[in-house]
Amino acid sequence: MxxxxxxxxxxxxxxxxxxxxxxxxxxxxxxxxxxxxxxxxxxxxxxxxxxxxxxxxxxxxxxxxxxxxxxxxxxxxxxxxxxxxxxxxxxxxxxxxxxxxxxxxxxxxxxxxxxxxxxxxxxxxxxxxxxxxxxxxxxxxxxxxxxxAINLGRRTALERVAHLFCEIFERLRPVGMVDANSCVMPVTQMDLADATGLSVVHLNRTVQELRASGLIVLRDRILTINDLDALKDTALYSPSYLQLYRRS
Amino acid sequence: MxxxxxxxxxxxxxxxxxxxxxxxxxxxxxxxxxxxxxxxxxxxxxxxxxxxxxxxxxxxxxxxxxxxxxxxxxxxxxxxxxxxxxxxxxxxxxxxxxxxxxxxxxxxxxxxxxxxxxxxxxxxxxxxxxxxxxxxxxxxxxxxxxxxAINLGRRTALERVAHLFCEIFERLRPVGMVDANSCVMPVTQMDLADATGLSVVHLNRTVQELRASGLIVLRDRILTINDLDALKDTALYSPSYLQLYRRS
DNA sequence: CGTGGAATTGAACGTCGTCAAGGACCGTGG
DNA sequence: CCACGGTCCTTGACGACGTTCAATTCCACG
Incomplete structure (x- = not known):
């Protein structure tokens, strides 16, 4: 080796x-x-x-x-x-x-x-x-x-997908895999569907809805988040659970 | 004290x-x-x-x-x-x-x-x-x-409720809170709905479906499971995750 | 009795899944 | 070079499962 x-x-x-x-x-x-x-x-x-x-x-x-x-x-x-x-x-x-x-x-x-x-x-x-x-x-x-669990149980399709994108982005950031407002998204929509509890078809439509509203760009396996705060709003995202930063 | x-x-x-x-x-x-x-x-x-x-x-x-x-x-x-x-x-x-x-x-x-x-x-x-x-x-x-997560994301309402009942039953058994084939169920249907990601109305209809098929009796806050194996079948229940018993 | 929470029922609506087909892209082989 | 197949993305039509709203019943409790 x-x-x-x-x-x-x-x-x-x-x-x-x-x-x-x-x-x-x-x-x-x-x-x-x-x-x-x-x-x-x-x-x-x-x-x-x-x-x-x-x-x-x-x-x-x-x-x-x-x-x-x-x-x-x-x-x-x-x-x-x-x-x-x-x-x-x-x-x-x-x-x-x-x-x-x-x-x-x-x-x-x-x-x-x-x-x-x-x-x-x-x-x-x-x-x-x-x-x-x-x-x-x-x-x-x-x-x-x-x-x-609350994502799968209580959020709508749009909120779920938005939430997943927020989480991925926030988890990739501290390990330096985020470049300004975009990161790689090297998985198929099938995978995203299996992560959000949706069918592939509906996941696809939901992604397009996010695209249409101008919140994200997802193309060629690159996710760009145009307005992270707005995306978090539509996701009802509250970041505390990731515990990314220590209490000082 | x-x-x-x-x-x-x-x-x-x-x-x-x-x-x-x-x-x-x-x-x-x-x-x-x-x-x-x-x-x-x-x-x-x-x-x-x-x-x-x-x-x-x-x-x-x-x-x-x-x-x-x-x-x-x-x-x-x-x-x-x-x-x-x-x-x-x-x-x-x-x-x-x-x-x-x-x-x-x-x-x-x-x-x-x-x-x-x-x-x-x-x-x-x-x-x-x-x-x-x-x-x-x-x-x-x-x-x-x-x-x-898989319960909320991938099971139907009927499967979810059946699964929840199986899990509760199996978790209560080792602590002696199960009597033959019944146990207490001291929570409201609202709570069960919040646990299964369903609306109260639909949870109620799902419980009735389980009742109608003869799998369970749920009355006066007592849950009776008539046929646990059958209930597990409808729940697609696989118990290994509870790790209730140690590998010898 | 009367009150309030919980369970139940009905009806209408909507989100999401299923089925099916078409299109874009890519690597492979003729 | 182009045909072919595979995988992934996309779109349309339709139906089902589950939600919402509203009303009613049931029951414990004061």
Whole structure:
């Protein structure tokens, strides 16, 4: 495995993000950085990294690319229950439960670092700040999951899609994947439909409604938000749940 | 505060439940039992224990009664994102994040134990098994939240309500609140509507559909499930997410 | 009794899903 | 070079599921 400078900068990104959740000690950063660089892996788009029912014995930290957590019903209906963005980890501590309750799939080519359970446990035992940072991540995930519940249960199609775009934008911003008012949107409308609980057809019409009202431009897999505040208004978006910034 | 024998048996229930998630050492049980008995509190029905935006500095463990986590939109639309049943804790570790992202309300009169943050942290520091048990609880909650996402996003009204009834029944069983094939259902149809993302009117019609098909009886706040397997079939219910039983 | 919350019913409407077809784009192979 | 197939996006027509509004019944409680 070769260690490019780009890999190193991706690892930096992970550490910076965790550091926002909990300030990390110098040793914590160093040992995490080492563990990440040691476990680098690549995956193509559209692969299942883990499937519902699988036992888990490692933690994966995403360095680049988009993934999603999803669940399926017997008859094929699928619900994406969350996205996973660069800097986030897939299933820290998931090994505390016997098996996965959901699946994780790549939506783009992905670079990630795999840390075996024993290694992860010794890392977090040695650095309390690291352990807390990963736990904070789990808690924030929990909060996002709750926000998705009200999104799916109580928002209209237009509000749901607007809300999803706001959330994606706000989650990509702190990891430097937002350029002024636009970001990549490397997923199909089918995926967006599965994330918002809509049919593809209706998702498409809803996106066009957002386009027609001038709030967004979505073309060539690039999302441009013309007026973020206005988009948040139509989404009834309240950002507190992301906990992107620490209480000072 | 008086310590009745009934309080003691409720505390036993909490410990038994945590013990299913992680085997607890004798000392862990003893110190937790002590902390719980020391922090007993009561609340009436329909009270907000914590509201979105509040800082948290304690953990509440529910000894009896039903609560719910919910989120609201500006215009009053409300989504119940989860229930909290006896034996479960409200927000263990929530103090790791600055403020609550959702509110917690009592749906019935409730008995709970409040453990201050410092106390909780020393408890879990001294007993690793206890810490892991509480973390497991958080992880299971996460899994439940994901199941609710697919419930709200991809199931029909009939499936949603059937699924909710299955889940409630299965979560109440291990804490001894199920009697043969029936359990209490001490909430209004308005609450059930807010939990399933339906209007009250349509929830009512859906419940009647379940009644008409002979699957359930719901009367006088008692839910009787005539054929649990059949109900699970109509709900497309797959129980693994509750992780009620440990891998041996 | 009378009051108020909860459950229930009816009717009309609307959002969203389904089905089906057409178009844009892209890589592959003849 | 162009035909071909595949995937994704888009549009139209229609119907169904679920919402809204409003009225009625039921029941516990004072």
């Amino acid at each position: 070769s260690l490019s400078t780009s890999d190193r900068s991706l690892v930096e990104l992970v550490i910076r993000r965790l550091n926002v959740l909990r300030p990390l000690s110098t040793e914590a950063r160093a040992s995490l950085e080492y563990a990440l660089l040691e476990g680098l892996e690549h995956a193509g788009a559209g692969e299942d990294l883990i499937s519902e029912g699988d036992p888990v014995d490692s933690v994966r930290v995403v360095l680049s690319g988009w993934l999603c957590r999803y669940k399926s019903l017997e008859d094929g209906r699928r619900q994406i229950v969350n996205f996973i963005f660069p800097g986030e980890s897939c299933d820290s501590h998931a090994f505390l439960l016997p098996v996965m309750d959901h699946s994780i799939a790549t939506m783009t080519p992905v670079v990630y670092a795999e840390i075996k359970r024993a290694r992860f446990e010794s890392l977090t035992r040695d650095a309390r700040s690291l352990a807390e940072a990963f736990w904070c991540e789990t808690l924030v995930n929990n909060a996002i999951q709750r926000e998705w | 008086s310590l009745s024998t009934s309080d003691r048996s409720l505390v036993e229930l909490v410990i038994r439940r945590l013990n299913v998630l992680r085997p607890l050492s004798t000392e862990a049980r003893a110190s937790l039992e002590y902390a719980l008995l020391e922090g007993l509190e009561h609340a009436g029905a329909g009270e907000d224990l914590i509201s979105e935006g509040d800082p948290v500095d304690s953990v509440r463990v529910v000894l009896s009664g039903w609560l719910c986590r919910y989120k609201s939109l500006e215009d009053g639309r409300r989504q119940i994102v989860n229930f909290i049943f006896p034996g479960e804790s409200c927000d263990s570790h929530a103090f790791l994040l600055p403020v609550m992202d959702h509110s917690i309300a009592t749906m019935t009169p409730v008995v709970y134990a409040e453990i201050k943050r410092a106390r909780f942290e020393s408890l879990t520091r001294d007993a690793r098994s206890l810490a892991e048990a509480f973390w497991c609880e958080t992880l299971v909650n996460n899994a439940i939240q994901r199941e609710w």
